[in-house]
Amino acid sequence: MRNMADGVNGSSGGSSNANGVHGVHGNGNVVNGNNGPAYVNGNPQLAHRLKAQRKASSPMAPTFMVSAPGKVIVFGEHAVVHGKAAIAAAISMRSYLHVTTLSKSRRTISLRFPDIGLEHTWNIDDLPWELFHSPAKKKYYYSLVTGLDDELVAALQPYLATISPHKQGEARKVHQNAALGFLYLFLSLGSQSFPGCLYTLRSTIPIGAGLGSSASIAVCVAAALLLQLRTLSGPHPDQPAEEALLQLERINRWAFVYEMCIHGNPSGVDNTVATQGKAVVFQRTDYTKPPTVRPLWDFPELPLLLIDTMQAKSTANEVAKVARLRDTHPNLVGSILDAIDRVTGTADTLLGDDFDAEDEDNLRQIGELMTINHGLLVSLGVSHPRLERIRELVDHEGIGWTKLTGAGGGGCSITLLRPGIGPAKLVRLYGQLQEEGYRTFEMTLGGDGVGVLWPAVLKNGMDEDHAGGMEIDLEKFLNAEGNEGVERLVGVHGSTGERGGWKFWRVENE
Ligand SMILES: Nc1ncnc2c1ncn2[C@@H]1O[C@H](COP(=O)(O)OP(=O)(O)OP(=O)(O)O)[C@@H](O)[C@H]1O
Numbered sequence: 001m002r003n004m005a006d007g008v009n010g011s012s013g014g015s016s017n018a019n020g021v022h023g024v025h026g027n028g029n030v031v032n033g034n035n036g037p038a039y040v041n042g043n044p045q046l047a048h049r050l051k052a053q054r055k056a057s058s059p060m061a062p063t064f065m066v067s068a069p070g071k072v073i074v075f076g077e078h079a080v081v082h083g084k085a086a087i088a089a090a091i092s093m094r095s096y097l098h099v100t101t102l103s104k105s106r107r108t109i110s111l112r113f114p115d116i117g118l119e120h121t122w123n124i125d126d127l128p129w130e131l132f133h134s135p136a137k138k139k140y141y142y143s144l145v146t147g148l149d150d151e152l153v154a155a156l157q158p159y160l161a162t163i164s165p166h167k168q169g170e171a172r173k174v175h176q177n178a179a180l181g182f183l184y185l186f187l188s189l190g191s192q193s194f195p196g197c198l199y200t201l202r203s204t205i206p207i208g209a210g211l212g213s214s215a216s217i218a219v220c221v222a223a224a225l226l227l228q229l230r231t232l233s234g235p236h237p238d239q240p241a242e243e244a245l246l247q248l249e250r251i252n253r254w255a256f257v258y259e260m261c262i263h264g265n266p267s268g269v270d271n272t273v274a275t276q277g278k279a280v281v282f283q284r285t286d287y288t289k290p291p292t293v294r295p296l297w298d299f300p301e302l303p304l305l306l307i308d309t310m311q312a313k314s315t316a317n318e319v320a321k322v323a324r325l326r327d328t329h330p331n332l333v334g335s336i337l338d339a340i341d342r343v344t345g346t347a348d349t350l351l352g353d354d355f356d357a358e359d360e361d362n363l364r365q366i367g368e369l370m371t372i373n374h375g376l377l378v379s380l381g382v383s384h385p386r387l388e389r390i391r392e393l394v395d396h397e398g399i400g401w402t403k404l405t406g407a408g409g410g411g412c413s414i415t416l417l418r419p420g421i422g423p424a425k426l427v428r429l430y431g432q433l434q435e436e437g438y439r440t441f442e443m444t445l446g447g448d449g450v451g452v453l454w455p456a457v458l459k460n461g462m463d464e465d466h467a468g469g470m471e472i473d474l475e476k477f478l479n480a481e482g483n484e485g486v487e488r489l490v491g492v493h494g495s496t497g498e499r500g501g502w503k504f505w506r507v508e509n510e
C-alpha cells in the first residue's frame, strides 16, 4: 500500500486510453471494441486517432465517466427505514465519477475524492482476493447482498488503516468509510486480473445535507465497476424497457452495498432514486428481498424551495437515534411511524392522475401533509433549531409549508410555495435567510438517473472542442472550478437541455 501522491499522475488519463470496449454499445460512439469505433460523437477523425492510439498500447478501456443525481425525500424519511413507504425524487445536482485505466504494468487502483480531500492508492495484488473469492464468500454481479459480511469488513481494515493519517476522529472515519465502500465493491465484483485504474469523483451535491450525496456516489461506483466488468448492456436508445430495468436493478443492488458501508442501516430509497431518477414510491418491508419501487412518471412540477441549514449531520447518526427511540418506546414510536406511513399514502393518492400543480386546493392539501410529516419527524427527535428557524420565517410570512428532507439533524428543508405569493415577501424571506447563513435553491425535481459517458468525450462549446467533441481528461476534470465549472465541463445538461454523449437507461415505456 502507498499513498496516491507517489503513484498517480493526474495527466495520465484521457485520450491515450481509448479502446477496447466490448459490452458497452449504448452511446453510439464505440460499438465494437476490437475493430474500433467508426465515429466518436460523429467525428471520424477523432475515432481514427483514438484507434491509432489504441494500437500503440496494450488493450485498455477508454477513459469514461458515470454520473448520478442527488435526491429529495418528499414524504416518509426515517419511517422508510422501518418498512414504511416513502416518496422521493431526483434533483438536478449530481456526482460525476471519472475512470481512467492505467497501462498494464501499473498494478494499482487509486481513489481521488477531492471534495473531501481523500486520496489513496492500493496495490491490486496486495488486496485480500482469496477471502473475497472463496466459495463461501463469493458474490456475483447479479447477487442480492442484503448485509455486510463482518469477516470481509474485518479483512479490509488493514487497507483502511493507512488512509489519511493527517485526519482525526470523525473526519478520518468519513475517509475510511468511503474507501471501505469502494474496496468492498471492488473486491466483490472484480478480480485480481482487473486493470489498474484511477477513480476520481467530483460532486455538486452538498455533503451531509440530506440530499443523497452518498447514494449518488454509491451509484456511480457501482455503475463504473459493473461497466468495467462488461456486465451491463447499454444504455442503448433501442433497448427494451425491461432490459434497461434489469441493468438498473444490478447497479442499484451494489449501490445499496456501498451505502451500507457508509450508513450502517440504509433503507435503499436514496440509491434507488439516484439509480432510476425521476420520482418513486419506495418500500422495503423485508430486508432479505428487493424493495417495491413504483415510478411516478407524472410527478407534478411542484413549486419547491430548498433551503440548506449549512448544518452538516450524519445520516447514520440520525437513523441510529430513531432506532434507539423505537427500542425504548416501541408502541409509541411504532404509532408515529404508522402515522408517517399514512401521510405518505395520502400524498401518493393525492399526487395521482388528477393532481393539478396550479390548483390552490391541491397544493394546500399536499402542503398540509408536509407540515404533518415534519411534526412527526420533530417528535422522533430528528429536527434541529436551524430547521425550526426556517419554519418560523416561512410561517411568519405565510409563504408556504415546510418540512425537513432526508435524515434531518441539520441538512435541508423543502418549502412548498403557496400560490400567488407576492415577490416582496419572497425577497424579504431570501434576504433574512441569507443574513442568517442559510443557502436557498430553486429545485427541479424528477431528473435523470444514472448516466454513462463512454468514452469521456463531450461537446462543450470550448476552444478545445474538436469537431466531434472534447476529451475530458483527468487534469481538466480536476481543474474545473467549483460546481459551475464541473457542470460546464461534464454536466449531463448543457445550457440548452440534455447534452449529446451522456446516455441513460430509459424505462419510461415500461
Ligand atoms: N463529494 C463527495 N466526495 C466524496 N464522498 C462524498 C461526497 N459527498 C458525500 N460523500 C460521502 O457521503 C457521506 C455523507 O453521507 P450522508 O448520508 O451522511 O449525507 P447525505 O448522503 O448527503 O444525506 P442523506 O443521506 O440524508 O440524503 C460522506 O461522509 C462521504 O462518505
Ligand SMILES: C[C@@](O)(CCO)CC(=O)[O-]
Binding pocket: 073, 076, 077, 078, 079, 080, 081, 210, 212, 265, 266, 267, 268, 269, 270, 315, 319, 406, 407
Ligand atoms: C433518513 C433516511 O430515511 C433517508 C436519508 O436520505 C435514511 C434511509 O432511508 O436510509
